[in-house]
Amino acid sequence: MPSLKDLRNRISSVKSTQKITKAMQMVAAAKLRRAQTAAEAARPYAKRMETVVAHLASNFDAGSQAPALLAGSGKDDVHLLLVCTAERGLCGAFNSSIVRLARDHALSLMARGKTVKIICVGKKGYDQLRRQFEKQIIELIELRSIRNLAFTNADPIGKKVIGLFEAGEFDVCTLFFSRFRSVIAQIPTATQLIPASASAQASSTGAHASYDYEPDEGEILATLLPHHISVQVFGALLENAASEQGARMSAMDNATRNAGEMIRKQTQIYNRSRQAMITKELIEIISGAEAL
């Protein structure tokens, strides 16, 4: 049976925890609004880009002269996983669900005898993946110092991936991130970046007959594809930022509610034991008086 003082201490500590989670929830809500606007504002560009690439790519069907970024290196041996997670924790299952998706993917690839390489964007994913894939992780990119994500933050990541691809370091690149659906729903997603043909073909609408190209198609595609990869990375980072804040907001909302519940229960126990003590004292006094 905890003493009254213990109970009082417990209640006050839960109360201050509740204050913190409440504050974090409000901060996350404010940041979420900004991140959500940014993510939504970036969607038209990515969407247009995708249709343009898909359209160009459909003209290269089975063409031998298609750029390597589109058609791939012709092999399927080395896979690069680009895992984007948050820099901070305390956001529910956000990081773990992305990591779980990436881990399952990596394990199934390894079971099939492929080589896996991992680039982590964000420290939390790195911390979780490090335990299992220490040797496979080739790089950790931290974005902690960046307050507002801009395209210039994503571009170097895209360029790095392309550089590795051109150096023949991998054959297939997959991007892992969490798509923002709503505050309570974030969907961990895997997108294939390189070769781009698989994803492009799927979204190709076809039926564009006479297009003029200036300069010619090959050249446009050659400049467009690297840019497209950076755009996809940028989109993923923005979606991730919004998802992270959403996840944190609902996690902190739950925490605040749990703390409230705990305070209620503890206060009840506190009051009961205080009442019991008073009753006991009264009984002692009364029975003492009766004995006289």
Next chain:
Amino acid sequence: MAAFHFELVSPERQLFSGSVEAVVVPGAEGAFTVLKDHAPIMAVLKAGLIEVDETPSKKQRLFVRGGFADVSDTGLTILAAQAIPVEELDAAKLDAQIQDAEEDLKDAGTDEGKRVAAEKLAQLREVRAVLNL
């Protein structure tokens, strides 16, 4: 004049969406004007100015630093790497861009990279001369 739909988007946000009468686009192989029912074309842009005529009296000029233009049945879409309205563009901003390009040129390793960087620098200088800043 007949109007058509024009969209200008950068990776960060949509900058313009609406119906316009004419747009002058700085194509890599020469500037061209897009009017209604322009033949479908896909073009790479160089650094330069986009001139948008919403109505004969309402014009707007924007600076873009490279990108792609896509004319289809639905209208014109410009995917710009970076776009700034001319009114917001000043000598300092442009100078920063030029300096950026100069650094790119210095850092460029391959001949191809050097050529691209030098081209970019020349385009920026040209813009600066045109705007007379």
